[in-house]
């Protein structure tokens with residue numbers, strides 16, 4: 001568990017598909033294309049001039065930084081509020097769950113594990129929650145595995 005990846009809302013960045021799956025896949029693709037010599041010919045392939053710097057940046061710099069370092073939606077109301085209230089995670093806030101969590105808990109757009117995860121945080125503390133996230137990570141879990149996609 002790397003505590004810098006603990007998000008205010010109760011998610012854990014390293015269990016997000018972007019960090020767990022997409023970033024490593026981008027790095028693998030970039031490395032394979034480099035090995036195959038694509039860097040020398042990419043500009044001759046339609047769209048390659050835009051694609052290559054994008055892929056290179058994904059491979060070398062990653063796709064996002066942690067929630068606490070400003071990754072994700074810059075207008076996230078949960079993060080703005082939690083920072084103002086100086087809470088480490090919202091589950092420890094005296095008014096949790098506030099109305100800002102309504103959308104998170106809607107099955108059509110939200111994160112099905114979040115409510116239970118935050119209950120664990122509140123009832124058993126951060127160590128128990130961290131163990132759950134680490135166990136999931138070892139098993140290849142990502143939040144989007146369980147997410148209900150609308151439409």
Ligand code: SF4
Nearest residue numbers: 007008009067072076
């Ligand atoms: S930006 Fe908001 S929704 Fe995203 S991880 Fe942080 S608190 Fe959660």
Ligand code: SF4
Nearest residue numbers: 081082090093096098
């Ligand atoms: S009121 Fe509390 S639970 Fe709601 S977003 Fe702000 S810090 Fe989090």
